[in-house]
Amino acid sequence: MSLTTEGVAAPSGHRPARLTARWLVAGVVTAVVAALAGLAIGPVPINPLGGAAELLNLIPGVDIHSGLTPQETAIVTRLRLPRVALGLLVGAMLALAGGCYQGVFRNPLADPYLLGVAAGAGLGATVAVTADAVFSPTVLPLFAFLGALLAVALTYALGAAGGGRVRTPTTLILAGVAVAAFLTAIQTYLQQRDVDAIREVYSWLLGRLAPSGWHEAQLLLPYAIVAGGVMLAHRRQLDVLSLGDDEAASLGVQPRRVRYLVVVAASLGTAAAVAVSGLIGFVGIIVPHTVRLLAGTTYRVILPLSALFGGAFLTLADLAARTVLSPSEIPLGVVTAFLGAPFFILVLRTATRVGL
Amino acid sequence: MRRTPRLLTATLVALTLALAGCGSTPSATPTPTGSPADTFPVTVGGLTLSERPDRIVVLSPSLTETVFAVDAGPQVVAVDGLSNYPSNVPKTDLSTFKPNAEAIAKHQPDLVLLSNDIDNVVAQLRTLNIPTMLLPYTKTLDEAYQQINDIGKLTGHTAAAQALAERMRSDIDKLIAEVPRRDRNLTYYYELDATSFFSVTSNTFVGSLFTKAALVNIADPAGKDGNDFPQLSAEYIIKANPDLIFLANSKCCGQSWDTVSKRPGWGEISAVRNRQVIALDDDIASRWGPRIVDLLRAITKAAAEAPVG
Numbered sequence: 001m002s003l004t005t006e007g008v009a010a011p012s013g014h015r016p017a018r019l020t021a022r023w024l025v026a027g028v029v030t031a032v033v034a035a036l037a038g039l040a041i042g043p044v045p046i047n048p049l050g051g052a053a054e055l056l057n058l059i060p061g062v063d064i065h066s067g068l069t070p071q072e073t074a075i076v077t078r079l080r081l082p083r084v085a086l087g088l089l090v091g092a093m094l095a096l097a098g099g100c101y102q103g104v105f106r107n108p109l110a111d112p113y114l115l116g117v118a119a120g121a122g123l124g125a126t127v128a129v130t131a132d133a134v135f136s137p138t139v140l141p142l143f144a145f146l147g148a149l150l151a152v153a154l155t156y157a158l159g160a161a162g163g164g165r166v167r168t169p170t171t172l173i174l175a176g177v178a179v180a181a182f183l184t185a186i187q188t189y190l191q192q193r194d195v196d197a198i199r200e201v202y203s204w205l206l207g208r209l210a211p212s213g214w215h216e217a218q219l220l221l222p223y224a225i226v227a228g229g230v231m232l233a234h235r236r237q238l239d240v241l242s243l244g245d246d247e248a249a250s251l252g253v254q255p256r257r258v259r260y261l262v263v264v265a266a267s268l269g270t271a272a273a274v275a276v277s278g279l280i281g282f283v284g285i286i287v288p289h290t291v292r293l294l295a296g297t298t299y300r301v302i303l304p305l306s307a308l309f310g311g312a313f314l315t316l317a318d319l320a321a322r323t324v325l326s327p328s329e330i331p332l333g334v335v336t337a338f339l340g341a342p343f344f345i346l347v348l349r350t351a352t353r354v355g356l
Numbered sequence: 357m358r359r360t361p362r363l364l365t366a367t368l369v370a371l372t373l374a375l376a377g378c379g380s381t382p383s384a385t386p387t388p389t390g391s392p393a394d395t396f397p398v399t400v401g402g403l404t405l406s407e408r409p410d411r412i413v414v415l416s417p418s419l420t421e422t423v424f425a426v427d428a429g430p431q432v433v434a435v436d437g438l439s440n441y442p443s444n445v446p447k448t449d450l451s452t453f454k455p456n457a458e459a460i461a462k463h464q465p466d467l468v469l470l471s472n473d474i475d476n477v478v479a480q481l482r483t484l485n486i487p488t489m490l491l492p493y494t495k496t497l498d499e500a501y502q503q504i505n506d507i508g509k510l511t512g513h514t515a516a517a518q519a520l521a522e523r524m525r526s527d528i529d530k531l532i533a534e535v536p537r538r539d540r541n542l543t544y545y546y547e548l549d550a551t552s553f554f555s556v557t558s559n560t561f562v563g564s565l566f567t568k569a570a571l572v573n574i575a576d577p578a579g580k581d582g583n584d585f586p587q588l589s590a591e592y593i594i595k596a597n598p599d600l601i602f603l604a605n606s607k608c609c610g611q612s613w614d615t616v617s618k619r620p621g622w623g624e625i626s627a628v629r630n631r632q633v634i635a636l637d638d639d640i641a642s643r644w645g646p647r648i649v650d651l652l653r654a655i656t657k658a659a660a661e662a663p664v665g
Contacts, residue, residue, distance in 0.1 A: 042458050043456055043458045043459040043462060044458050044459070044461060044462050070485075071461060071464070071484060071485075074483065074484045074485065075458055075461060075484065078483045078484070079457060079458055079480060079483060079484065080458075192587065193581075193582075193583040193585070194583075194585070195554075195585045199453050199472065199474060200472070200473075200474055203453070203454065203474050203475055208475050210475035210476045210477070210480070211476065212476040212479030212480060212483070213479065213483055322456055322458070326456060326459050327448070327449050327450050327451065327456055327459030327460070327462070328437075328449065328450070328451030328454045328455065328456065328459075329451070329454045329455070329456045329475070330454070331454070
């Protein structure tokens with residue numbers, strides 16, 4: 001493939017600066033294949049052709065005889081389909097946000113949870129579960145979402161106050177570390193107080209795609225559209241930003257404004273994703289880096305492809321999570337790291353240099 | 357099978373009434389041998405079953421014990437991997453704490469009973485039109501009896517469930533009445549795990565049983581902030597000097613008088629000195645099914661036999 005990386009990987013080197021049609025098609029095809037696999041495979045063996053017929057039957061006016069029992073139909077259309085859709089959305093959102101954070105902070109270790117989103121959402125979820133004796137699936141996403149936004153706002157406020165005059169990316173990151181540590185401490189304290197709630201919180205903390213119908217996907221979709229749109233719209237500015245603030249300013253880009261907008265969008269998208277899926281680690285780091293290593297180092301390439309491959313990766317990881325140890329499930333965060341880490345090492349060793 | 361029970365019940369009731377009305381048979385007791393079969397549909401907590409369920413899946417060890425105790429065992433097709441009592445339960449790999457709705461649906465259940473709604477499993481099962489009842493752990497004895505009656509009603513064994521709950525109630529009352537009065541109420545420490553001294557306060561279900569046996573919980577002061585499962589320090593436990601120690605970690609973590617007495621400083625505790633360290637059955641101690649009577653019996657026995665300190 002286009003894996004020709006000899007020596008220095010300059011943005012204008014062997015890998016094109018612009019997104020090629022070939023990679024775009026590859027991304028779309030991968031996402032579609034992952035979605036189809038997610039729909040076809042599960043703990044209950046269901047004839048894939050029948051499943052396909054039932055999916056087509058969802059289109060108004062189509063009525064094909066599938067030969068599936070009503071229960072099998074419900075499993076494909078009402079259990080697997082919302083789950084696959086949620087996987088694509090969450091994966092895309094996390095990978096996109098991860099790529100943006102890495103670009104904004106010019107730090108290869110940046111991930112979507114950098115500014116305290118994970119800790120804030122975790123605290124929100126813990127409060128929701130411990131405050132409510134009977135676990136309420138509708139309250140949790142709201143609390144997690146608010147917690148995540150609160151954490152990022154706190155990080156921003158502290159980062160500004162701490163720096164005095166200038167809010168550099170580094171002070172922001174450090175403020176994020178402090179906020180995350182503080183909120184995690186409260187979260188752990190609350191969990192220790194309430195052993196009944198701990199299993200439910202724990203299951204959420206390790207990440208899972210367990211939607212109750214279309215509810216979660218509907219919650220996430222508007223945020224995904226707005227936040228994803230803003231992030232993708234700034235892909236060129238992120239490329240200019242990688243030249244340095246002065247250079248970017250001379251090219252007519254306002255570094256602080258771009259940074260602010262992109263970070264807000266990425267945080268909002270991450271908060272919404274985390275609210276419905278829990279804390280799924282690793283996707284936001286390995287997907288953008290893998291894209292960077294394979295397809296190209298500019299954000300015009302990284303961001304759109306991260307969204308496509310991120311969605312595909314998470315859908316496949318969830319497929320493994322619900323089938324490998326069936327009839328029980330494996331926490332999704334465990335699968336993403338278990339599959340993702342070796343794969344990422346492989347890519348790292350195959351492609352020689354990481355250019356940020 | 358579907359229509360006869362109602363007819364049968366009606367006939368039986370009519371007959372009993374007729375007999376009682378005659379008054380000529382003073383020995384006629386109102387309960388016939390073999391309880392009358394239940395009529396469906398039944399509604400419990402918003403869930404309506406049109407027929408008696410014959411493919412029940414239970415995902416909670418406590419509920420499994422109750423279902424079998426009300427004679428609904430033959431209707432159960434699968435229980436979760438943690439259910440181990442009675443010994444003949446149809447155990448599967450189904451998970452209590454990381455459940456998958458599709459895997460549960462595979463057993464084609466006509467009723468699913470569970471105690472934890474983790475990962476939206478209840479909503480997902482309802483999506484598949486599987487009648488699902490969430491019966492969380494009970495916090496009082498009355499709630500436990502209510503849950504037994506609910507399970508009896510849902511499974512078509514109302515009379516057996518009522519009889520079971522009544523029997524438990526009278527057994528428990530009897531056990532409590534037999535607890536000897538002492539000048540000073542004995543104190544106890546209840547241990548949940550081996551190394552970190554997590555305990556329970558009297559606010560918990562298990563804690564309330566000890567209160568009924570006139571025992572005083574040394575963990576209560578630690579639960580002042582509303583934490584029903586406080587973590588105590590070894591220092592605090594030694595200073596509190598409980599008369600009795602109950603171990604809910606004998607099976608899981610191999611704890612006994614032997615191991616407890618070897619902990620540094622613990623040899624000075626009255627309970628250890630007087631060998632009043634009682635290993636409870638972990639399973640019984642953590643469940644709220646019919647065997648709570650056995651748990652209370654172990655507690656009252658220890659309370660009665662403890663030497664006056």
